[in-house]
Amino acid sequence: MYLREELSNILFVDDNQTIIDNLSRFLEIEGYTVFKATNSREAIDIYKKESIDLIISDIMMENKDAGYELYKKISEFNVIPPTPFVFLSARTDEESLRDGMNLGAADYLKKPVESKNLINVVKRRLEQSNKINQNFTSLTEAFRNQLPDKMKNAVHGLFGFSEMIDMALEENEIGVIKEYIQKIKTNLMKLSDHIERLLNLGSLFGVLQDNARLQEIRNDFDKIDAYEVILLAINSSKYLMNHKNRISILKNELIFESNSVYISMFIKEVIENAIKFSPKDSIVEITITTAEDGNVIKIKNLFDDKITKEEILRSYSFSSSREYKYLGTEGIGIGYSIIRALGQILMLKWDIEIKNNEFFFIIKF
Template identity: 30%
Template sequence: MSELILIVEDEKDVRHSIDEILTTSGYEVMQAENGKSAIDISNEYYPDLVISDIMMPGLDGYQLLEYFQKKQNMENIPFMFLSAKAHENDVRFGMNQGADDYLTKPFRAKELIKSVQTRLNKKKKWQKSFAKIQESFTHAVQHELRTPLVPVLGFSDLITDDFNNLTKNEIYDMVKTIKSGAVNLHSKIEKSILLSAIHSELNNIEDVKTLRQERTNPSKDTIIQLSNNIAKNYNRFCDVKFEMHDKGEVLKISEYYFTIIINELIENACKYSESGTPIIIKTQKAKEYYLIIFKNNGQGLTKKQIRSINVFQKFLNKDPFTPGSGLGLYMLKEIVKVFGGYLNIESEIGKSTEISVQIPIENETINNFN
């Protein structure tokens, strides 16, 4: 089945000319004389690519592009502008608005076809990559959820089948392991749900615009409390050491996402380092950024593993019942990127791992007398 291309152009002759070029090249084509008509057609037929004029009565090309960007399931449809406005600033503005390409009138047939083919091929590659990610993510999550069930089911069967021959201490130890597996499973489920919700929010243009307006002013006591709460769950409370900077900086990030960052960093440090070894947490100001550093002594990561942090790759872990899928660090990368920050990992195999997050600081700070 050939790809469907929607032409949005108020000039009938131009519209028919584009239609003829694309039809001759084997594409299926639909026409709309204005933005409103384009929306009606798109909602019914879902085009593979949109070619739109900019200057049109009623809904112009920029407004039509904005509609597609906000419309669920349409935000990834390639969108090309075709306009007589050939000034460099107009082209730059169109591309900055999110258009995939910008062709100026008059145009050559070969130029149009080449641009259309390029955009459609790019879309196909994206769809294939996304399908692979979905498949890999599903496999990773299934593995993550099944693994904690091993001790739960295994020791439950053992207690049921051999109850009369087991001592109280043996049963107690097995129940503790069962509980640990259940808690771990609950954590995996909650993290998977959280990742899905975060992915949805961070890929919604309007949600991101709203998020980027939020600010937080975390005190050192807040960071210490968040870190200690997680460390206690791993019996690592005494291992955590703090070197805190607190000058009242206002950070360009929401309190909710800042909390997620701290929780994930301390959880990662606790999981992937030996009990009894120090976990160092530092905060400091680095020019226009607020720097958060978590350092632990553990197995470490290779450079290849660091480069390969994504949703479906696993990290080293000494405990077979708490494997790491990389969900936490992948999630952090996505969050930090949205707020204009950076995540960096430095690690040496068998020695230490240092994860640092840079979050932009608001120009003004508030006084903090704590």
């Protein structure tokens, strides 16, 4: 969903094949690549596989509100910035238009659609989307530039402690020397962690901007056992292994399809955040639930901070420079940024809930 030099990919959804073919022809003449779907299921399958920059969808397909339902399903993928939607409708009543706009529809086109109006709306919405993407890129660059400050602080701490050791050596204070050596080790671990996470985040941003690599990852999905991948995530993290006694897993049979490497990284980051943002010695509970209406992995931790759900979601979205301030909170910025990037790469559906002092991170399959 990033600004690209080539013309954009458009997903056209309508249960009338003739309308799709006729209107797509005008878009293709303008140089756009058009992917076609005759129902919501086909549209979602295409959206998962291709990099779509704009969706044009009829409202009344398999049911009278199918277009709105498709919009909600696409929104569950939490793609940031969101993919713009243009609805087609023969309905002109104000209530119908208001429903779509309340959902977040970019625009409406009344059937029958004139080719000139179609092209104008598409160009306008893609221009607006590109501006949003440029702002998003600027914010992520600003975020990257902020991270080295943490590394500088760690390095300055190392120099400071080394000077203290020199002074302690002159006084032959062995106990003080041992104390500062331990502090140096701690700062080295922090520095190593900052560097590793910065490199990981940079790599993920690189994947998101490389459509070929992105599709390669999304096409390399295997059947994965939820319990096994949770164990893999825990065992791959020194931090989680050191806090293994704080993690409880309620085992259940759940097989889903994903990229094993990236989903393991995603779950690792979520559990690490759960540990970091919960009171010391409290238990992080992980439950695997299967149901007809959807399968989920739910990660629960106690949460006694004052930050709200809306503020946390803004940390994921980078939606404005004002809201960007939450990324400055120690521990929030880079971990949540990695989670958001991995979720976008894997097209994962996730949500968070806060009930009293309990925080839930819910991964949906």
